[in-house]
Amino acid sequence: MRHRIARLTLSAALLLPVAPAFVTPVWADDAPITIIIKDHRFDPVEVKVPANKRVTLLVDNQDATSEEFESAELKVEKIVGGRKQIKVAIGPLKPGKYPFFGEFHEATAKGTVIAE
């Protein structure tokens, strides 16, 4: 019985959040939109992206220190190592403004995604 429960638990956990219909290969088709981090600031500060579609952001950290690229509005939370790049998928976004920030240097590292 215990084994059966363990097996059921495991299979349930594996099946749960990834209903197969949802799973498709990675990253949006279009070229990613680049955001540079330098001296704990984002460049550009305002990032324009198309609304109502999946978009890939490329965050290029040119500082030596790690940063956490984060936005509750975009539902993103990802560490960017020093002198590293990361990609995150966002959207589809309704037209509007979506602030993001670098959690490790919040005083200076602030920006906004503008979906239009």
Next chain:
Amino acid sequence: MLASLIIVFREVLEAGLIVGIVLAATEGVAGRGRWVTMGIAAGILGSCVVAWFADAISGLFADTGQELFNAGVLLVAVAMLAWHNAWMAQHGREIARDMAAMGRAVSSGERSLAALAVVIGVAVLREGAEVVLFLTGILASEEGGVGTVLAGGLGGVALGALMSALMYAGLLRIPTRHLFRVTTWLLTLLAAGMAATAVSFLAQAGVLERGGDILWDSSGLLRDKSVIGQALHVLIGYTDRPTEAQLLAYLATVVAILGLTRLAAGSAQPVRRAANPAE
């Protein structure tokens, strides 16, 4: 210095609250202190390892390593919580009887403590790795120094521990006869919230393309990054901007755990009649 303290606190808050729930859920079970401590220690150790290999992990699976790692460890925690609840459904009555008979902590619950220790370890590991990266970043730069790191690290962790204590004390105000049922539900909803977070990481990695539409936005009412928002996130899986896929994962997890618990309760051995007159 204050900034570093706040950042560390924000990272350890969730893990701290989870420790509080686990402590309340295991009230009266012998050996829980040891298991909880082991979970935390393993989580901290794991944090350092993960932080050390952060760039390597991040680069795995076409640069989705970070998300897949986070989603993976969250799903392990979900499985452990499901297993714990099923196990308790099967053995809870015996444990309650033993506790009543002996009037003190019993050791029969120890098996499921291991599962909860894993849940704690995972919670500490996820956020702990970020704390380590943040603090080592300060050390490496000119922004502060050892003092800032120590104040931020120790102060933040102390505040996290305080939140554990508050959560634990709060839950213990629930009358003992209801406590077990309440904590069982809380662990179920904690698992559901973790499954929803795992889905959010999969979406961020670009693995989930559909189900990304946000169903509602209650961030004006309560942000899920606030202290109360985090507490509710841990208690019932509160998220201020849930997507379709997240809600689906949440509900599926609740249904799956309830089903599993029913199944386990149905197969529970009837409580042994006292073969031993001393019982």
